[in-house]
Amino acid sequence: MATVAELSEPYRNHLIPVLPPDWGVCGVCRTAAHPDFRLCFQCNTARNEFRRGLADVVAPIALAVKREQLAHELWHYKYDVDASVRAQLTMRLGAVLWRFLGQHEKHIAEAAGVPEFGTVTTVPGTRKRDGEHPLERIVGTLVGQTKERYEPLLALGQGGGPSHTLTADRYRATRALRDEPAVLLIDDTWTSGGNAQSAALALHSAGAAKVAIVVVGRHFDRSFRSCETYYQQAKTVKFTWDSCCLELSTEDKTR
Amino acid sequence: MSQPAAHPDPAANAPKDDEVTEEDSVNDRAVAAYRLSVQAGSPLSERKLASMFGPTSRRWARTRIIEARRLAAPGPECEMPASGEHAFAPIHLFMMTREEQAALLAWLRRPKVVWSTVTEQLEEHGSVQEATAGALSAQGALFDIEPADDVQRAAADLERWEHAGIRMISVLDQEYPSNLRMIHQRPPVLFLHGTIDQRDAGSVAVVGTRQATPQGLDQARNLATGLAARGVPVISGLAAGIDTAAHTTALAAGGRTVAVIGTGIDRAYPAQNAALQQEITVKGLVISQFLPGAPPTKTSFPMRNAVMSGYALATVVIEAAYQSGARMQARLALQHGRHVFLMRSLLQHDWARGYAERPGVTVVDNAGHVFDGLQRLAAQSAESTELVWA
Numbered sequence: 001m002a003t004v005a006e007l008s009e010p011y012r013n014h015l016i017p018v019l020p021p022d023w024g025v026c027g028v029c030r031t032a033a034h035p036d037f038r039l040c041f042q043c044n045t046a047r048n049e050f051r052r053g054l055a056d057v058v059a060p061i062a063l064a065v066k067r068e069q070l071a072h073e074l075w076h077y078k079y080d081v082d083a084s085v086r087a088q089l090t091m092r093l094g095a096v097l098w099r100f101l102g103q104h105e106k107h108i109a110e111a112a113g114v115p116e117f118g119t120v121t122t123v124p125g126t127r128k129r130d131g132e133h134p135l136e137r138i139v140g141t142l143v144g145q146t147k148e149r150y151e152p153l154l155a156l157g158q159g160g161g162p163s164h165t166l167t168a169d170r171y172r173a174t175r176a177l178r179d180e181p182a183v184l185l186i187d188d189t190w191t192s193g194g195n196a197q198s199a200a201l202a203l204h205s206a207g208a209a210k211v212a213i214v215v216v217g218r219h220f221d222r223s224f225r226s227c228e229t230y231y232q233q234a235k236t237v238k239f240t241w242d243s244c245c246l247e248l249s250t251e252d253k254t255r
Numbered sequence: 256m257s258q259p260a261a262h263p264d265p266a267a268n269a270p271k272d273d274e275v276t277e278e279d280s281v282n283d284r285a286v287a288a289y290r291l292s293v294q295a296g297s298p299l300s301e302r303k304l305a306s307m308f309g310p311t312s313r314r315w316a317r318t319r320i321i322e323a324r325r326l327a328a329p330g331p332e333c334e335m336p337a338s339g340e341h342a343f344a345p346i347h348l349f350m351m352t353r354e355e356q357a358a359l360l361a362w363l364r365r366p367k368v369v370w371s372t373v374t375e376q377l378e379e380h381g382s383v384q385e386a387t388a389g390a391l392s393a394q395g396a397l398f399d400i401e402p403a404d405d406v407q408r409a410a411a412d413l414e415r416w417e418h419a420g421i422r423m424i425s426v427l428d429q430e431y432p433s434n435l436r437m438i439h440q441r442p443p444v445l446f447l448h449g450t451i452d453q454r455d456a457g458s459v460a461v462v463g464t465r466q467a468t469p470q471g472l473d474q475a476r477n478l479a480t481g482l483a484a485r486g487v488p489v490i491s492g493l494a495a496g497i498d499t500a501a502h503t504t505a506l507a508a509g510g511r512t513v514a515v516i517g518t519g520i521d522r523a524y525p526a527q528n529a530a531l532q533q534e535i536t537v538k539g540l541v542i543s544q545f546l547p548g549a550p551p552t553k554t555s556f557p558m559r560n561a562v563m564s565g566y567a568l569a570t571v572v573i574e575a576a577y578q579s580g581a582r583m584q585a586r587l588a589l590q591h592g593r594h595v596f597l598m599r600s601l602l603q604h605d606w607a608r609g610y611a612e613r614p615g616v617t618v619v620d621n622a623g624h625v626f627d628g629l630q631r632l633a634a635q636s637a638e639s640t641e642l643v644w645a
Contacts (some may be wrong), residue, residue, distance in 0.1 A: 002639045006631075010615040013589040067371060069590060072439035081381065081427060085436045092592070094642050102644070142642045 004102070007095035008241070014069050015062040015239040018218055019230065028058050029193055030245055031218055032230035042192045046166045053168075055185070055200040057111045057212035059245055061100045063234060064189055064217025074189050074217050078134050090134050093216060094142035097186070101145045101214065104244035109182070111246050112210045117184035120146040121153040123199045124171065139186050146186070153183065153206075154199055164192035171199050173206030182210040190215040281308055285319040301382070355383040356423055357410035359444065362387050363546070364405065374443040377426050416547055420536065421520055422447045432456070438565035438591040440558075442544035446520040449540035455513060457633050458488035459596075459625060460563045460588075462581040463497025463573035471574030474598055475500040478571060481622020483510025487629065488539070490515060490567045492559065493528050497573045497581070502531060512539045515566060517559035519549035542566070560584040561591075568632055569594040571625055577606050589615055594632050596625050 018030035026033045026040035028047075033040040039047065046054060064071040077089035109116050122135050132140075140150040152174065159169035177183065183203050187196045190213075200211045222231050285308050292299040299307070304316040351359070363373060373386075380386040413423065424430050425444050430451055435441050459482060463471060479489050479501045489505040490513045492498040502512045514535045516524070520543035523529035535541050544562050545555060560583055564570055570588040572595065575581035585595045589610075596619045601607035611618050619625050 001641050001643055002635055004642060004644050006635055007642075010589070010592045010594070012614045014592065067439060069439045069592060073437075076436070079378070080436060081378075082431075082433050082436055084433050088433075088636055089437065091639065091642060098642065098644070144642070144644060 002091050004095045004098045007092050008099035012239055016234050017237050017239050018060050018245045019234050029190055030060055032227045046197055053201040053204040054197050055213045056210045059108050060215045060218035063220045066221045070217050094138040098143040098145050099241055107244055107246045108212050112212045114182040114210050117182045119151050120149045120184045123187040123195050124154050135188050164194045166194050167198050168201050171202040173202050176207055178207035180208045183208045185213045187215045189217050189219050191219040289320050351383055356413050357406045358387040359383050360409035361405040362390050370443055374426055420448050435565040440561040446543045448520055448536040455488050458490050458567045460490040460567035460570040461501040462584050464575055464579050465494045465496040467496035467574055472500045475573050476504040478622045479505040480508045483508035485626050514541045515563040516543050517556040518551045519545050519547040521547045524551050556580055561587050564588040564591055571596040573598050
């Protein structure tokens with residue numbers, strides 16, 4: 001039987017942490033922003049369009065750098081033509097999520113201002129699926145930290161549009177959430193935040209008091225504008241399971 | 256300081272759309288339907304299969320067809336071929352058609368084609384035919400080359416190579432090694448000479464310097480003998496020194512070896528290992544990610560090291576200086592999430608002492624230690640369905 005410790009430990013060799021919020025680092029999704037700004041374009045647009053209802057906390061576990069190992073795994077665990085590859089990567093990414101939440105869910109709850117998250121859910125895919133999404137399997141079946149609290153709270157709503165845009169009705173909650181003080185929302189990859197933040201809007205709209213998002217990988221394209229500078233800086237920070245983006249300090253974690 | 260209203264970053268990272276995947280029960284029914292259609296003598300097309308199961312894509316159908324073909328495939332060949340017996344892997348029904356192979360090869364030969372993009376396009380489309388169709392017509396126009404000409408040349412070359420025992424498989428082929436699929440540096444195609452064996456999933460890459468010491472050569476021989484005795488395939492390059500010692504000793508002990516080379520598969524580099532390369536094509540497998548005829552270059556060996564790391568379950572470093580390809584392979588293996596075994600004698604080097612502190616690295620003394628580590632790794636990579644904390 002696979003253990004979280006064995007499967008997650010090798011990730012320390014190649015995961016790259018996101019940088020702490022700063023000028024040039026988005027304070028929401030932690031990607032590279034223009035040096036004169038503290039939010040990236042997408043998160044700034046989202047904040048301007050939706051003053052209320054966005055996620056209270058966003059916590060990416062690591063950068064999913066385009067054409068590097070984590071980004072590769074986050075695509076192939078869903079889409080590889082080889083079922084054994086999908087199965088192995090699902091287990092590994094499950095271990096990554098469990099390891100992270102096991103050590104840092106309390107930090108995320110603190111950041112959201114709640115003692116704990118009573119319910120855990122996932123961001124549904126925006127296209128019709130016939131059955132269980134691999135992420136649902138990870139959160140609802142594999143990860144001991146979440147499986148007892150997992151509930152598929154979201155379904156596709158009426159709103160369409162490309163996934164990089166934020167839409168209030170892309171998702172709808174499957175039940176009223178007035179009795180839910182806090183929901184932990186999991187997604188595999190944050191690219192623009194359109195899907196995850198649309199899901200947060202739906203949860204808040206249904207009555208959830210607090211919504212925190214954990215994403216395994218923050219999609220990152222080194223070739224885009226100032227991203228290479230950010231990447232080189234992030235590479236100097238050692239990834240450790242003992243720290244998360246909500247508490248990381250570059251001063252004491254430099255390799 | 257407040258956020259300015261006008262933001263100068265209007266086209267942040269490109270969006271990544273979701274795609275349709277599958278439900279187990281629907282998948283199973285689709286796989287069964289395809290298998291029945293094959294048994295009935297009229298295999299369903301991707302389009303037909305997709306339409307039979309509701310709002311699904313051809314890509315989804317393609318995946319089901321690959322799974323069905325995998326189920327129908329004969330089991331892996333477990334016996335080593337007798338010495339001297341030429342044992343090419345059997346050609347399965349689900350290999351690329353010759354037309355698809357030719358189109359893909361012609362695409363790869365086009366100027367300025369980025370191979371990693373080709374891999375992504377193949378995986379994105381799930382079909383060689385669809386991925387190559389657009390690329391060839393667009394680039395044909397761009398470079399004023401008639402696509403038909405280079406596709407025909409590619410088909411002729413493939414024919415010629417096949418007569419020499421060389422096959423080309425793509426990342427969409429059932430035969431493409433699962434271990435290699437799992438790393439980000441997987442090449443779009445592999446050229447193979449010899450047999451693929453399911454045991455390679457649990458193989459070990461043995462790497463080290465060309466200027467090996469007698470002690471290093473002894474370690475390589477002892478390790479290769481021990482691995483061969485335990486049925487573990489030995490993966491290595493074909494350079495002088497540690498690579499040669501690992502191959503020759505494992506083969507002499509009746510083991511299986513796989514050579515991953517940094518040139519075209521029809522070349523021998525260094526030339527003095529031509530006979531060894533030929534022997535491995537008969538008793539094991541020679542792999543190249545480069546086009547036949549490709550000469551050795553400064554970049555080809557690091558690329559080869561990535562593939563060697565990806566093909567094997569783990570890497571053992573025997574003897575390696577700071578600047579060596581063996582150390583590079585250790586670094587790549589860790590980036591791939593693969594385990595690295597360091598021979599204890601390497602700890603005389605600063606770099607090795609640093610690596611020994613990293614997760615996924617074990618310092619070993621002999622083949623027995625490597626084998627024990629492999630058993631644990633194999634258990635991790637087995638298709639277990641449950642995860643436990645510790």
